Amino acid sequence: METFWKAAAIVLITVILGLALGKQEKDIATVLTLTGCCILGIFAVSYLEPVLDLLQELESVGQLQSGMLGILLKAVGIALTAEISAMICSDAGNNSLGKTLQMLGSAVIVYLSIPIFQAFLTLIREILGQL
Amino acid sequence: MSMEIDLVFKIAAIGIIVSILNQVLSRSGREEQATMTSLAGLVVVLMMLAQKIADLFDLVKTLFEF
Structure with a gap:
């Protein structure tokens, strides 16, 4: 919990330093923002570690099909990375790059989830075959 | 934790020095x-940042089972 307050302080300091730099050196101010985002991202992902352990425990308790949770986790990772990168692109004034990256992230997630859709289709066929 | 904020201060300091120069x-x-x-x-600032980006991506890769 202590880390949260420290992270909030880091964000405020980064914003103020970025504002001070932004007038003269916009590129270095953007790099400063990116550094802040990286540090916060590392904190956030570290906090997610126990949550993922809990999810794996739930998977074993519920006896879910193996590999499905892995695909979901990959999708979450791609979504997080694409979202952070797209927001930084928007901040730097490159909205088009950010939007394209988000589109790429969506495409990769759809590609990754093909096995889930196929399993769903197989299930539907089995149900229809039983009728 | 102190290492992390040090990086922000380093980059800001380089920015200010470069601006003055x-x-x-x-x-x-x-x-x-x-x-x-x-x-x-x-x-110089990008070189400092590259390591941090690599750390973040490695962490995401290991945690989300890539």
């Missing part, structure tokens, strides 16, 4: 040197 060189009529200083500052 840029101003001084511009006022003394050395525009091309001012541009080169600005570019060098950006490269």
Whole structure:
């Protein structure tokens, strides 16, 4: 919990330093923002570690099909990375790059989830075959 | 934790120094040197950031089972 307050302080300091730099050196101010985002991202992902352990425990308790949770986790990772990168692109004034990256992230997630859709289709066929 | 905030301060300090150098060189009529200083500052800062980005991506990869 202590880390949260420290992270909030880091964000405020980064914003103020970025504002001070932004007038003269916009590129270095953007790099400063990116550094802040990286540090916060590392904190956030570290906090997610126990949550993922809990999810794996739930998977074993519920006896879910193996590999499905892995695909979901990959999708979450791609979504997080694409979202952070797209927001930084928007901040730097490159909205088009950010939007394209988000589109790429969506495409990769759809590609990754093909096995889930196929399993769903197989299930539907089995149900229809039983009728 | 102190390491993390140190990086932010380092980058801000480099930015301020580069900004001052840029101003001084511009006022003394050395525009091309001012541009080169600005570019060098950006490269140095990017080199510092690259390691952090690699750390973040490695963490995401290991945690989300890539």
